[in-house]
Amino acid sequence: MDAIQLGQKKTNYSISLKDSVDLFSKQLFFSLFDEEYQLMHFKLIEDSFIAITSKLSISNPEKLWTKFLTKITVIKKLLVLDALAAYENDPAAKSLEEVYLAYPGFHAIAIYRLSHELFLLDTPIIPRMMSEYAHGLTGTDIHPGASIGESFFIDHATGIVIGETSIIKNNVTIYQGVTLGGIQVKKSLSATKRHPTIEDNVTIYANATILGGDIIIGANSIIGANVWITKSIEKNSIVTHYSEIKIKSKNEVII
Numbered sequence: 001m002d003a004i005q006l007g008q009k010k011t012n013y014s015i016s017l018k019d020s021v022d023l024f025s026k027q028l029f030f031s032l033f034d035e036e037y038q039l040m041h042f043k044l045i046e047d048s049f050i051a052i053t054s055k056l057s058i059s060n061p062e063k064l065w066t067k068f069l070t071k072i073t074v075i076k077k078l079l080v081l082d083a084l085a086a087y088e089n090d091p092a093a094k095s096l097e098e099v100y101l102a103y104p105g106f107h108a109i110a111i112y113r114l115s116h117e118l119f120l121l122d123t124p125i126i127p128r129m130m131s132e133y134a135h136g137l138t139g140t141d142i143h144p145g146a147s148i149g150e151s152f153f154i155d156h157a158t159g160i161v162i163g164e165t166s167i168i169k170n171n172v173t174i175y176q177g178v179t180l181g182g183i184q185v186k187k188s189l190s191a192t193k194r195h196p197t198i199e200d201n202v203t204i205y206a207n208a209t210i211l212g213g214d215i216i217i218g219a220n221s222i223i224g225a226n227v228w229i230t231k232s233i234e235k236n237s238i239v240t241h242y243s244e245i246k247i248k249s250k251n252e253v254i255i
Contacts, residue, residue: 014055021129024048029110032076033100056125064121071117078150082109085151089173105154108140115144146195148172156206163195165213170200175225177207183230199235 027045031038046065053061086099086106093099099106111134115127127144135141139158142148146162149170154160156176162168166180182194193213198204202217205225210217217223218235227241 017052017055018129020048020052020055021126022133024052025111025114025130025133028114029107032072032079032110052126053123058124058126064123067121068117075113075117078113079106079110081151082106082153085153085171085173086155089153090155104138104157105140108134108138108142108154108157108160109148109152112142112144112146112148116146116148119144149200159207165193166195167197169198169202169219172198172200172202172204174204175206178204179209179211181209181211183212196229 024045027037027041027048031041031045049065049068050061053064058064083096083099083106086103087093087096093103111130115130115134118130119127131142131144140154140160142160142162143164143166145164146166146168148162148166148168149172151171152168153173154175155173159177160174161179161181163181168180180196180198182189184194195213196210196215196217198210198217199219199221201220202223203221204210204217204223207226208223208229209227210223210229212230214232215229216232217229218233218237220235221233221237221239223229223233224238224240226243227239229239233239
């Protein structure tokens with residue numbers, strides 16, 4: 001079947017579900033740390049999930065929801081560590097409450113951790129829709145299939161891309177514009193590891209690009225701003241990029 005025939009095979013994709021999943025994601029996030037909100041909206045959140053999964057013809061939605069709820073305690077524990085990492089690593093953070101209420105990086109991580117558990121339960125489509133909801137709000141694109149450890153801190157958030165097979169271990173900090181991507185974009189590679197592994201205690205500064213499934217950034221390393229990495233980096237390394245900057249007086253005559 002060629003691409004055109006494949007595209008024409010089905011034309012009704014229930015596009016309006018985007019709004020439903022966006023609202024579900026927002027309400028689920030709010031309910032994690034707001035007990036009053038959870039008490040008022042829990043049944044509504046559950047009903048929304050059942051309706052979305054049924055619309056997508058996903059079997060046994062009630063059983064899937066029950067399995068997902070068993071993961072909530074672990075998700076909350078991880079998010080507490082993420083919030084603490086933000087507070088302890090960002091001198092601009094005045095309180096934990098500020099992190100929970102005002103940090104887009106934390107918001108993106110929270111939606112990732114929720115969508116990741118649904119991804120691990122082999123839930124089709126919904127985890128990706130949740131990640132795109134967070135992407136639109138925060139400018140941070142984390143594929144729900146990525147594996148991210150404890151105490152993850154994203155500073156400034158905007159323009160970050162973390163690919164499906166990325167592995168990020170514990171106590172990692174990344175800044176705006178960072179890409180953890182694949183060095184090749186081929187459909188035939190869909191079942192292979194295409195994105196890098198970041199080991200413990202790594203800091204990756206703004207606009208760094210790290211590409212390739214066999215790439216490992218060793219523990220305790222610092223990756224400087226604007227670097228382009230396509231080979232593994234040993235632990236305890238500092239990687240920097242220097243650009244030549246020339247400064248001239250505005251009054252200088254150029255001949």
